[in-house]
Amino acid sequence: MHFGISANDRDDDDIAEFRKCIRVLADKVSFLSRHREELHEKYSRTEAANEQLRKELEEKIDQVKTYYNKHQLEKQANKEKICFGCLEVHEIAAFVLTSAGYYEAITRNCSNYYLSDESVALFAEHVPSRPNYIVGQIVHIERQIVKAAPPRPEHVRAEKFTTPDKGTDWLTLNSGSTPNPYGLPVGCEYFLVTVAMLPDTTIHSSSPS
Template structure:
C-alpha cells in the first residue's frame, strides 16, 4: 500500500516534536547532571564540614574534660588553702590568747608570786591541751613557759637565799661591830698597864668534870690549886689554849693612854 504525502508530513511533524522533546530532555538531563554535580560538591563540602565539626567537637570535649579536671584541681587546691588558712588563723588566735594569758600572768604578779603564776599558767596550758587536743601550735610556747617557770623559780629561790644570807651577814656584821666596840673599850681600859712580867702559865680549856677532878686531887695532895678552877674562865671552847700572865707593877710609873684612845 502506498504512503501519501500527508502521512510523511505528519511523521515528520511527529519526529520533529520528538526531536524537540529529546532536546528538552537532554537539556533537562544536563541541567540535572549539573545540579547533581553541584549537590555532590555541596555534599562533599558538607561532609568535610561535618568531619571538621566532629573533630572540633572531639577537641572541645577534650578541652572541656581538661577544663573540668583543672577546675577540680583548682577547687581542691582552693579548699586545701582555705583549710590551711583556717588552721593558721586558729593557730594565730590560740597563740594570741596564750600570749594574752602570759602577759596577764606576768603583769599581775609581783616578784614573790611570779614563779607561782608561771607554774599555774603552765599547768593550765597542759590541762587545756589534754582536754581540747593539741595540734602542735602551742607546744613550743607551752614548753617555753614550763622552762621559764622553772628558771624563774630557781631565780626566786636564789633571791630568797641571797636575802637570807644578806640578813645573816648584816646581823653578823652588827654583832662583830658590837664586839669590836666592846673589845676597843676593854683595850682602852686595860691599855699600857706598865709592869714586869714575872710568870707566864700555859693553860688548855678542859671539860668541867676533868677540872673538878683535878682540883679535888690537888687539894687533897698539897692544898694548893694551880690555874683557874673553872672549865672555861674566859668563855673559850674546850681544847683552846690560853696563857695566864702575872705582872708586877713597877713603882712610880705614870700611865697615859695613847692619843685617840681616851674616852
C-alpha cells in the first residue's frame, strides 16, 4: 500500500537540511577564525623577529664603522707618530667626530681638547662631506673656562652705525656671549686646538658600506 509524503514531512526535511548546512557553515567559519588567529600570531612573531634582527644588524654596522675608523687611525698613527698624551704645539694630534657634531682629540691622560672651527673649515674645503676624523699638526692651543650663561635680557640692545662708503644706517644686535658648545659644566677647563694640514694627508670622509 503506497502512502504519499505530506507537506509537513517535506518541511521537516527542508528544515533538517537547512540546519545541517548551518552547522557546516559554522564549522567552516570557526576553522577560518582559528586559522586567521594563528596566522596573525605567526605574523606578529615574524615581525618581532625581523625588528630584532634589524636592530642587531644596525649595531653590527656601527661596530664595523667604529673598528674601521680606529684601524685607519692606528695605521695613520704608526705612519705619522700621532701624539695621544699631553698635547703641545708642533705635536701631531687626531680628532674624532662625535655624535654631537664636534671634533674631540683622542688622548690618554688629557681631556676636553676640541678642534677649532677654523681648523674644521680648513679640512672641510678638501672633502665633499664631513670627515670621520681629522689628523693635523698643532699650531695653537687656547685655554678656555666654561662660564655661566648670563640672564637673557628682556630687550636686545640695538646699535646703529654708518658705513663710510654709502652712508647707510645698519642695525646690529648685541646678542651677548657665546653659549657653551660642548655641554661642559660651569667652571670646567677646556682647550681649543688649531691644527695645520699635514703633507699628503689622506682624509676619510666616509666608512665602507
